[in-house]
Structure formats: structure tokens, C-alpha cells
Amino acid sequence: MRLRDLSLKKKLLVTNALMIVIPIVVLIAIGAVLLGGLRHAGTLQQQALALLWPEEGRTLSVQVALSSLRAESEKRKFKLDNIERDIHVLEGAGVRILTVAKEKDSAYLTPGSNPDELQHIVARKCGVRGSALSWDMDGLVFRYEGLRSGTVIMGVGDVPMMRGDEPPPIPHDTRDFILNAALILLILTTSAGILLLGRYLARLLSAQILTPLEEMRRAAAAIQRGDLSHELPPMGSDEVGATCHAFDEMRRELLRARMREEREEARRRELFIGILHDIATPLTAIKGYASGILDGIARTPEKQRTYAERISQSAATMERLTTRLREFLRLDTDELPLTWETVSARDFLTEYIHEHAPALAEDGVHILMEKTNTAAKIRIDHGEFARVLKNLWENSSKYRRGAEVHVCMSLSEEGRQLAIRCDDDGIGVDAAELPKLFDSFYRTDTARTNVAGGSGLGLAIVRRIMTAFGGSVRAEVSIEGGLCMVLLLPIASEGDMK
Template identity: 45%
Template sequence: MQVRDISIKKRLLIVNFMMVFVPVCLLGIIGAVIFVGLRFTGTEQKSELAMLWPEKGPALSIQFAVSSLRVKAEKRNAQKLKEMLEDCHILEAQGINTLVMKDGKVIYVTDKVDSEWLQATVRQKCGSSQSTMLWDDESFTFSYTSPRSGMTIMAAGNAPFLAKGSIPENNAKEMMELLLFTILGVSMAIIIFFGGYLSRILSRQILEPLETLRYAAAEIREGNLEVQLNVSTQDELGETCQAFDRMRHELKRARETKEKYEVNRKELIAGISHDLSTPLTSLKGYASGILDGIARTPEKQKHYTEMIYHTACSMEKLVESLFLFSKLDLGRVPFRLEKVDICLYFKDFIAESYDQMYERGLKLEFRGIEEQTIVGIDRLQFQRVVENLLENSLKYKKNDTVSVQIILSRQAENLKISFVDDGIGVTGKDLSRLFDSFYRTDPARANVANGSGLGLAIVKQIVAGLKGTIWAEQTPGGGLTICILLPIVRGDKHEENIDCGR
């Protein structure tokens, strides 16, 4: 999984944690360094203090140790010698010999140092004073006797008060200060770098998709539905952009459908106007001939009357077809579906209709499949489909007769029904529009008596109501093939009452 595929919530949590964690760690390191540096001033690190400040460190250490010994000598508990030894070792580290006596008895003296020699040296410089400390450029001498506890502390050694030129320089303090300032500077630079880098990531992975989305929304508002959202992330923003793009596709499809419906509406109005104006003109002409006395003989009057009747019947059929098409288009035709063995259905239909169709010039041939095949159809509506397709073949036959083969074949879980004729056929550009309302391959639309132009449109609506699909193909060798694909239903034959529009 890539970083860009992590959810925005998790990314924000990680970024916020890093923006807090990194500075805290750096400040913790700085604090630790400062803490370690401060420890050099503790009572346990006198030698380190002397290393950092060689000209002042020994004086501070010796003064601190002497003051501590003086305070501890006033104590009366049994542990004071153990406590005093710590300060004695600090003095010894600076080259000063120490001696501790209790009631005139030596209880501690620096290793390998003669106690009597040390006492004589101290008394020679300090005399018999109770508390004396002498410190010059050559040596250090200290003597203290506590009247309270009877403890006597003596110390002497070559420890000059000020460092001499022979003491080598030590730049540790300056180095430490430089190190601290360097760490602070680097820390600030790293914090600024991380802040800028993380902000750039957020900008690229959050703000850029939002900007793309805003641009696409503005284009769609202007009516441009061709703009595409190229956002490849899989997080919430990516899903939002993908959903927005799907919405764009739906809007585009809806607009295309609306435009198509608008074209169909205009063609429908034009078709109705054309197909009604022709018979109305005929009716008006025949009626005018009777009224004006043109049809004077009884035979001519009867002929005019019969033409008026036939024209009215044609108009009635047109209105009925238009009403049925409108109900189908609105989904207001109930379908009474039955599970039917389609082979038996066509065998019965051909047995009943063969002679009548043959007299009209249509030769029927049926080719079924061996196994039983059950489909769900409405017998009344499906019969309308078959009759409309056969009537269409009769209308557009090349000669006095036309042959129609009804062929059944199985395609996976569907049944394909092919109506193959050898009529005049249609051109390739007309195949996709055969099922449009009022569409005829005759551009002049002169032969209105042959049909309303709604037959195949009604067939398409009925097949859609049966959950099937229909299309047209050119017959090899000439003619037209109408193919219907219906889903195969499993189980025994029985009737299902289902009211469905489409």
C-alpha cells in the first residue's frame, strides 16, 4: 500500500504526531545535554568542574570541600567520619593532604602521609588557632577544631589560589557552548524543514485533488460534461472524485437520453402529423366528391363510401398503435408471464397460421432445438411481437412471396429467436433505427397504408417488458434478420401472474 492510499484521517494523525514528536525529541536531546552539563556543577563532579574552568575550578572545589568538612565536623552522630571522607578525597584529588582527629586521636590521614609531619606543618603555619585557613600563590593550609564535637581537621598541600601560566588552556567550555548552539540551530532547521515538507505533502495529496474537483464542478456548471477527473488516489478524496466522475457520466448519459427523447418526440409529432394528414386528406377528398356530386352513380358513391370506411379503419389502427406504444413507453401495460416451452409454442402457432400466411405470400419454416426450453412470456403480447415481425416481412417482400425462417438457438442461459426473411432488406445505416417510432426506410413516407411505422417500436417495448433484447441484422444473400434474446427459465411450466410495466 502506498502512502497516498492511506486514509486522510490516518495521514493527518501521522503528520500531527510527527510534527509534535520530532520537536519534542530534539528538545529532549537538548535538555539532556544541558542536564549533563549542569551535573558538572554537582558536589560529586569537582574534578570535571576543574577541567572546565582550570583557573577557578580548583579554588571552588577546595572552598566547597573545606566548608563541607567544617559543617560535618560539628555533627555528633556516628556516621560523620564516613561523610567527611568524601570531602577529604576531593581535597586529596587537588594535591592536598588531610588529617582528621577525634579528641586528639588520629582517626584518618591521607594514605602514605605521616600524621605527625602533617600536624607539625599545619601548626607551624596556623599556630594554635581554632579555625585558620591560609591560601597563597604557593600552598594551601587549613586547620579547624570543633569545640562542640572535639573533631579536628587539618589540611595542607601545594595548591595555588590562582592558576599559573604553566596550566594548559582548556576550551571545553567554549566547545560545549558551541555544541549547544549548533544543536539548537540544527533543531530549528529540521523543524522548519519537516513543517514545510509535510505541508507540501498535504498540499499535493489533499489540496490538488480538491482543486481538480473544483475545476471539474465549474466546467460542469458551464455545461461541459467532457472534463475528466484524473485522480488516482484510493483514499476518501479519491473515492469522492470517482463518485463525482460517475455522477458526470450519469449527467452526460441523462443529457444524451434527453436529447434523444427530444429528437424522438419531434419525430413522433412529425410522424403523427404526416400519418394523420394523408388519410384525413383522403377522407376530405372522398367526402367532398360525394357532396359536390362528383360521385353521381350508385357504384361510384359506393366506392367513395368504401374508401372513406377503409381510410377510417386505417386511422383507427394508427390511433390504437399509438395508444399501445404510449402505454408501453409509460410502463402501464401489465404482463401476464407464463413459463412456456417455446418449441411447442411456435409449432402450434405455425400449425394455426401457416395456411393463412401462405395465401398472403409468406412461407413459414421453423427450426427448433432438441431439448425442452422454457421461457417466461405473455402469450398475448408475444403473439403481437410475432405477428408484427411477420407483417413487416410481408410489407417489404421483393417478389410475390417471401420466406421467413424462425430459428431457435441457445446461447448460455438465454434463448435466441431469429426471424430470417429474404425480402428487400435494409441498408446498414438503417439497422440501428428500425425500432425507432415512425421510422421507415422509405424517406418519402408515401405508403402510409402499409403501416403506421410503430410496429417495430412496439415490438421493442414488448421484448423489453419480457426482460429480453432485440436487434436487426442483414441476412446473408439479402433480406432482414430480427433477433430476440430471452432469458431461459428453469422449472416446470406453470403460470406466473406478474404485473410489470417493462
């Protein structure tokens, strides 16, 4: 199995294990080197003893050196190199050394010393044969004679004993055991510290990485089950925390998308219910009048003509409804090919009103364009914007107070947008119902009895077209006492006019 195929948890365990094992191995290697060095370097041995027993480190160093000299003198073949480090230790403590050996290159005398004086002092204290040591408060005198090698090592120095009784020299085995035990204890203690520190860091790293990932896994499993309400707890600001934050933001966006989808689905259900209701009303009328003709209820030509006219009116109502519905569905599916052109809003409205005002006046709708100095230009599709104006004026016509309705068109600038106002003096709408006017199939006639009066799609179509233009529409209470529709369009910039 390749490393990248391992789980993140195993990778962290391996990494943490290496973080612990490598320092321990390095520490053991360093300890082994130190042990070897202490074993073969007398100076280091003495320093170690001084560190272990600082109150009598000098005495112990001298004892160790004396023990080493005696052991070397008893060997069959004596070499001065083997005791050179011990000689330096004793000379550092103030001891003068004299060696007498068969080999001339093994003879040694401390520089500046008198051999006859040394031999005289040693003979007086330790005799002239064998090995002996005298160490008291007056100083140190020793004589070591190797019977097999014939080598004699003598020394005299002002090294008083630190205690009343003369302690026996520390054997080599005991000395090495103490040093080795001390170093091994140091290595074990340090290794335990590294192990505990590594375990603590591993737990800390696990809490910083694995815990957030586990929370993400649970949230992902909840999303898979369709539960989008499983919110992640607050995380840090590091890379893992940023990833968790992005994941939770994705969850919230999915939740918002689901809520929008549910609202859209509810709107579509309402749309189809409205369609069925509005189509059923004229269909029922057509069926009733047709049955009246077929059953002989309309016997006279005048009554038959009346029934036929009502059938024609109901069919026309259905035709208008299906036409509006087709327009709305085309806009709802974004199937709206636009031919853009940049025009002066004032000139466009003036010409359009002048062109259609006579026909509207015959129907009792009187359009007036208020004078304005604004020369703002807008970017529109000529045909679709004309459809917007037509739907607004038809809405004013349907909800008039009497036989006539007066509509006032005006222009004003609101920041970087142009506001086109359509005020009428009709029956108006309650303020609570203003935001609902642009919903599909919404009519103030909640019973939906007057299907011929309106389909409930006109203002919904207006909003869709305005949205396609990059603008918006809102409804207000008119100062004329009726309803005011406000079309908001971006004012065209120089770049839009090219």
C-alpha cells in the first residue's frame, strides 16, 4: 500500500511516531558515543565524577587515577601511554610522578622534580619493595610495583585527605557502573520526556485536524440523508477551519436553494390552480350557453344570438388568458430574445402616448404625459417595453372608478436609475396588498369571480420584463387616489450607447 493511500489518521500516527522515535534513536546514539568516550578518556571520567560528587570530586579523581596506575603496573607488559591520562590527573592535583621500567621509553619523571628526593620520601613512607600507599592529612605517597613487569610507579604530593579515614580506591568496575548507570538514567528520562511530549502534541494535532474532519464527515452524511440543518461548530481560522467554513457555507447555500425551490414549487402549484380555475369559468359558461341552444331554451333568434355572443365573449376571454399565459411561460423559462436599442425615455414615451392616446380615449382611458426636463436614455427592447406600458394601462382601465380613468405618466431620476411613474385615479389597492400585485395570478378579487376582468398575469409579466431589462418595478399609493406603478431602469452610459 502506498503512503498516499493511507488514511489521514494513520499518516498522522506514522508522522508522530517518527517524531518520537528519531529523537530517541539520536539520543541513544549520542549516549553511546558519550559512554565510549568516558570509557576511553580519563579526563572525561574525572569530570563526570566531579559532576556526580562535587563535594569530593578531587579526592575521587585521585582515587580513580591511583586505581588505574596500580592496575597498569600489574600488567605483564607496561606501556607509559596507557597511564598518561592518569599521570596528568595526579599532576593536576599536585602529585609528582616517577616511573622506573625495564624499557627506557617507559620511564617518566614529572618535569622539575628530583628523582632522588622522590625515592627517599617514598622509601621512608612506603618502603623499598612491594606496593604501598600512604594518604593522610599530611599528603599522599604511594609506590606500586608490578611483579610480572618489574615496573615501579612512585608518587609524592601534598594532597590531604578530605575525611579522617582513608577510603579505598574505587575499582574500575564500580566506577564504570556508576557512570553508565547515570548516563542510562539520563537517556531514559529524556526519552520518556520526548515520548510524553510527542503524545501530547499528537493529541493536540488530532484535535486540530481529525476532530473538524469528523464533524465534516457527519455533516456530509446528514446532507446525503437530506438533512441540511446539521450546522458545523465554530472552527479556527487555519486551513482546516477555512475548509470547514467553506463546507458549512455550501450547506447553507444548499439549504437556501432548497427553500427557493420549495417556494418556486408552491408558486407553480398556485399557478396551475389559477390556470385551471380561470379556464374552467369561461368553459363552464360556453358549455351552459351551448346546451341552452341545443336543448331549445334559446328558441327565438334574438335569444340565440345573445347566447352565441356570450359564447364568443367567453372564448375571447379564454384566448386572452392563454395568450397571457403563453407570454408568461415564455418569460418564466427565459425564452425572451431581446433586440436592444438605446432611446431617450422622454421622446419614446411622448411618441408612444401620442400614437395610442386616441384609441385609449375611446375606451375611457385618458393618458397624459407630464412635462419634464430629464434627457436620460434607457436601453430597452422596443416591443417588450411597449408590452409593459400596455399592461399597465390595461390594469388602470380594469380597475377604474367609473366610466373613465385618468393616467399621468412622469419621469424622474433616482440616483443612477430612471423612474417612470404611471399614476391613475382608479379604485386603488390597500397598502398591505401592494407587494402581492406582481405575483402570478394574484388579483384583489380573491374570489376570482371576474375572470374576464383580468387574468392576474399582466403585472407578473411586467415584472419579468423589467427584470430582463436589468430594472425593477414597485407599486405605491397614487397621489391621485388610485394606484401608482413605478418602473425603474438603469440610465444608459456612454458605453451602452455605442
